Amino acid sequence: MSSPPTADPRAEMLQGARSLAEAPPPGEARGITSDLSVDEALLLHSAGWEPVDLVCGVAVVSVPVGVWNWGQGTISAATDAHNTAVESAARQLRGECTKVHGHGVVGVRVQVEVRPHHIDVELVGTAVQPVAGTDGGGTPFVSDLSARDFILLKGAGWMPVGLAFGACFVYAPRRSAGVAMKQKTQNVELTNFTEAMYTARESAMERMQRSALDAGGQGVVQVRVTEGPMSFARHAVGFTAWGTAVRLVADSHQFLRPELVLPLDDAVVTFEAQSLRGK
Amino acid sequence: MSDGSPDLPEAAVRRLESNSFSSGLSVPDFAACLDLGLQPVALVQGFCVMQWGWYGAGSGYMRGASPYFGGQQYPGAYAETYRCPHGFVSTEHRTWGQNIEQPWVEAAWAQGYGSAYARMLEEAALHGAHGAIGVVDRVSHLADTGTTEFHFLGTAVTVEGGPPPAGGTPWSTYLAGQRLTKSIEAGFMPVAVVAALASVRVWAYCMTEYLMEGARTWGGPIGPQEVEQVSKAHMAVRQLARKHVREQLAGDALHGASIQVEKRELAAGDEVIDCTLRGNRMRRFKEFDEVPAPRPTVRLT
Amino acid sequence: MTQPQDLPKDAAHRLEELEHGLFTSDLSVNEFLLVKEAGFHPLGFVMGSSIYHIGLQTRKWGESQELTKLTEAMYTARELAMNRMEEEAQALGADGVVGVRLDVNYYEWGSDSAEFIAFGTAVKAEDGTSHLNALGKPFTSDLSGQDFWTLMQTGHVPQGLVMGTCVYHIAHRKFTQALGSVGQNVELPNFTQALYEARELAMTRMQDEAGLLKASGIVGVRLEEKSHQWGSHTIEFLALGTAVTKTTGTVTLPKPITIISLDN
Structure with a gap:
């Protein structure tokens, strides 16, 4: 790429102001909508990509009554509900992306709410495409990586292929009163507890890996793991694992060769609108 | 809204008559704005307080x-x-x-938001501004009065040697500073802030x-x-x-x-x-x- | 050294020590380097304080109005603190004060009273040119070292931290009023007008201060809204900014390089 001539910002500003004062609005059928920050949009721009539209997918899936009550092992109804909800939300997201001819969705914000009777999953992101406008062909990718991460990754020869996720809900095991009494004064590993938690965590991770493999991924980056008891049922513990499945599309990994900089600002000074109002 | 600006309180008119500029821009944004040939003229505001119920x-x-x-x-x-x-x-x-x-809820919101926005632009136009940058908007509930306040704030600017805005209404954007410079460089001119x-x-x-x-x-x-x-x-x-x-x-x-x-x-x-x-x-x-x-x-x- | 007028004895003593070449400042190393880059040398950390008793004013329950007595108290107290800080700076022979912070403290022992404090770092131009403002006083500004440097590159110099304040009482709504408009989301012009008036008064007063300094403009205006200890219907609207004047008008700021940081 030859570096473009650096234009005079004043001249460009004038050009913009004139076009606004003189030319009518384009009036095309639809304008581009994106929730990318300007930084991200410009980054995409510098890599020859552009946002197409804001897309979302939401699914609310019911959880049958009674599944959170005491039991043993995996709460398969909740686990299934979670997986159904994520799959349905992702399907809708991909559907909206295809409809606007996007090649994929970046910067997906994932919101999962587990309630006693239903699990809500909300995915919001921006569909993107190369400026050259080649046809996407095939399934659009979905990624919770920011546009910035997407550009970096792409520059290095990798592409996201899809969201990898997995969840597992389990009942905390119980000890019989007798066992509990016996262990009261001892230092002892509660092996059944260890095992239950361990298994659940493994199961969530395994599910995530499987979904990555299904999407044709070679790896999963930015995995985030959440775990903890349900607020409404303390004896039920949920584990989730999220990440973006990626695969190498170039012949080999492309090195970035970063420069070293010594910043003189105390914090990264960015335009922050709220600062106008004081603290 | 045109001449006489019946909507602006007296204090605003007095402030707008003085000839120095004020701007809500931070120094880096101010520097970038000068670099673009934009001259800040005033900090402009617009408000609208609406009665607000939830239709429970x-x-x-x-x-x-x-x-x-x-x-x-x-x-x-x-x-x-x-x-x-x-x-x-x-x-x-x-x-x-x-x-x-619920179109009636949407319409009320649009009225509050739209009035506050229009008043801000009216202030800007009064200054002969071409645009408003670094716009901040806020929708908040006011104390315990059962009301919602729509509040806009921005910095009115003129483009050096630029034409007056189409129809006399200044353009506006949430952006300011280098972000705005970069957007212009990429070929995008702000038109307005929009919300629904x-x-x-x-x-x-x-x-x-x-x-x-x-x-x-x-x-x-x-x-x-x-x-x-x-x-x-x-x-x-x-x-x-x-x-x-x-x-x-x-x-x-x-x-x-x-x-x-x-x-x-x-x-x-x-x-x-x-x-x-x-x-x-x-x-x-x-x-x-x-x-x-x-x-x-x-x-x- | 000019003897400061209304500063405590210890302050004069501390300032005397600073005259022997030692400087103190709350600038970070980065800010220190950038202040030097802008052609200034820090002289010392300066401050001013005033503990002020804020009087009482009756408010009408159903009427929006400015509480002029409270406005005056908030304004005078800050002004006193700022003046004392400026005096300290003047005693050091400073051209200005950067990184000014204005705080309000409430103590348990002083009901209805508050301490207003101003801090900053006094600086002096290294080439000996005077940067005193139109009133012959050192300039003040709440700019950080980075912002100070950037501003100087745009061909502007700070003149003073300017402020305007307005304490306003927002009317309660009568029950019958509230009832009459149940179920309608309509504009309440009285409320709109009250808020408009209050904020405009604060901003006009700030601009009047800038006028006294013969400034060409104000940058970094902030609008703060605080209820302090008066309950939620009484709000102080405070407008703060740095008044600047244009010197050369040429922007010597280099074109920034776009980077993508790989740091987390």
Whole structure:
């Protein structure tokens, strides 16, 4: 790429102001909508990509009554509900992306709410495409990586292929009163507890890996793991694992060769609108 | 709103008459703005305080909105009806439900937001400004008065040697500083800040109510099941917000959009979902040209 | 050294020590380097304080109005603190004060009273040119070292931290009023007008201060809204900014390089 001539910002500003004062609005059928920050949009721009539209997918899936009550092992109804909800939300997201001819969705914000009777999953992101406008062909990718991460990754020869996720809900095991009494004064590993938690965590991770493999991924980056008891049922513990499945599309990994900089600002000074109002 | 600006309080007029500029821009943004040939002229504001109620259950105002009462219809508004598949007839059984858009809520919001915005632009126009940059808007509840305040703040600027804005209305943007410079460099000129609220009321029918309360076994166990009515309402409210905003875009692009969803659950499955979408309406004024790729760096600290 | 007028004895003593070449400052190393880059040398950390008893004023329950007595108290107290800080700076022979922070403290022992404090770092131009403002006083500004440097590159110099304040009482709504408009989302013009008036008064007063300094403009205006200890219906609207004048008008700021940081 030859570096473009650096234009005079004043001249460009004038050009913009004139076009606004003189030319009518384009009036095309639809304008581009994106929730990318300007930084991200410009980054995409510098890599020859552009946002197409804001897309979302939401699914609310019911959880049958009674599944959170005491039991043993995996709460398969909740686990299934979670997986159904994520799959349905992702399907809708991909559907909206295809409809606007996007090649994929970046910067997906994932919101999962587990309630006693239903699990809500909300995915919001921006569909993107190369400026050259080649046809996407095939399934659009979905990624919770920011546009910035997407550009970096792409520059290095990798592409996201899809969201990898997995969840597992389990009942905390119980000890019989007798066992509990016996262990009261001892230092002892509660092996059944260890095992239950361990298994659940493994199961969530395994599910995530499987979904990555299904999407044709070679790896999963930015995995985030959440775990903890349900607020409404303390004896039920949920584990989730999220990440973006990626695969190498170039012949080999492309090195970035970063420069070293010594910043003189105390914090990264960015335009922050709220600062106008004081603290 | 034109001459005489009847809407502006006396204090504003007095302030606007003085000849030094004030700007809400930070110093880096101020520097970038000078670099673009923009001259700040004044910090401009606009407000609108609206009475605000939530139309909760039992409020007389929801009559006409509910499928149980029948009543006024809003042509073109989103509505979807669900009917009981069981054929029960009972006062306790919700034989039908509805997802309906609430255009009157949307209109009130648009009025508050629009008035405050128009007043800010009016202040800017009074200065002979060409545009308003670094716009900040806030929608907040005022003390305990049952009111909602729409508040706009921005820095009015003139473009050195630039033409007056089309129709006398200044352009506006949430952006300022280097972000604005970069957008211009990439060929996008700010047109306006745009926002819209979409509001959808979900009246659950029996299936939704049962699923949201925890699906019971009706002659056989059932597994996880998507709650179609609620999922659809959620998708609809987001689509409506995008539709309302797109109607204001006239083919321009929306950059840096933010989408916020607020829901208030009234009963199992019965809820109101509000979705606000706002962003910068930008117009492409030149063909795509390359901007230099940023240099990857690592901090040496 | 000019003897400061209304500063405590210890302050004069501390300032005397600073005259022997030692400087103190709350600038970070980065800010220190950038202040030097802008052609200034830090002289010392300066401050001013005033503990002020804020009087009482009756408010009408159902009426929006400015509480002039409270406005005056908030304004005078800050002004006193700022003046004392400026005096300290003047005693050091400073051209200006950067990084000014204005704080309000409440103590348990002083009901209805508050301490207003101003801090900053006094600086002096290294080439000996005077940067005193139109009133012959050192300039003040709440700019950080980075912002100070950037501003100087744009051909502007700070003149003073300017402020305007307005304490306003927002009316309660009568029950019958609230009832009358149930179920309608309509504009309440009285409320709009009250808020408009209050904020405009604060901003006009700030601009009047800038006028006294013969400034060409104000940058970094912030609008703060605080209820202090008066309950939620009484709000102080405070407008703060740095008044600047244009010197050369030429922007010598180099074109920034776009980078993509690989740091987390």
